[in-house]
């Protein structure tokens with residue numbers, strides 16, 4: 001198996017599962033934790049991530065197929081999603097405003113479907129979205145929570161806005177505008193306006209906090 005990503009909490013390998021390309025995500029033992037507690041946390045996070053992936057697919061949001069879940073081994077085996085990270089795609093100097101708007105709208109609709117189902121992704125960066133096969137697939141649900149709170153929805157939107165603003169080729173504005181338009185197609189104008197207001201409020205709070 002080939003290591004494709006080494007994270008703080010998990011390593012990700014590419015291998016096979018019944019002749020299909022598969023991703024093995026293994027949560028590593030963390031030595032600064034008590035071993036008993038560490039085992040418990042890793043197994044809980046593994047089953048939590050598997051549950052949320054399953055629920056997201058149920059809500060109509062593309063997420064990898066799960067092939068095998070072993071909380072004891074802190075292991076998830078899932079579909080290898082072919083494509084490129086949204087981050088790489090948006091950073092491409094050849095990216096056009098039109099394509100950025102398409103991607104933003106689709107992503108916005110996906111986020112809204114998640115939120116409508118009471119799932120907050122919790123780590124909505126452009127590294128956790130794969131563009132391929134003519135669609136977007138969301139991955140990395142390890143930090144997802146169940147919530148109906150507007151504030152939590154706005155926190156999800158804020159993270160994506162922050163990471164997209166790091167793309168320096170001028171596509172962040174059209175991308176974010178279309179993202180909110182897509183969000184509103186699914187959740188409606190009233191809820192979207194409320195989420196956008198909350199987002200602005202959180203951003204203001206963040207600025208004051210930095211000034212202090």
Ligand SMILES: Nc1ncnc2c1ncn2[C@@H]1O[C@H](COP(=O)(O)OP(=O)(O)O)[C@@H](O)[C@H]1O
Pocket residue numbers: 004005006007008009010012023025064078079080081082085127128130139140141142
């Ligand atoms: N199902 C998958 N298909 C293709 N690539 C994946 C898949 N899952 C993870 N990856 C790759 O591995 C990286 C890390 O996986 P991720 O679940 O985001 O771990 P972490 O929680 O450490 O961020 C992703 O950014 C992506 O490049």
Ligand SMILES: [Mg+2]
Pocket residue numbers: 127128140
């Ligand atoms: Mg990730």
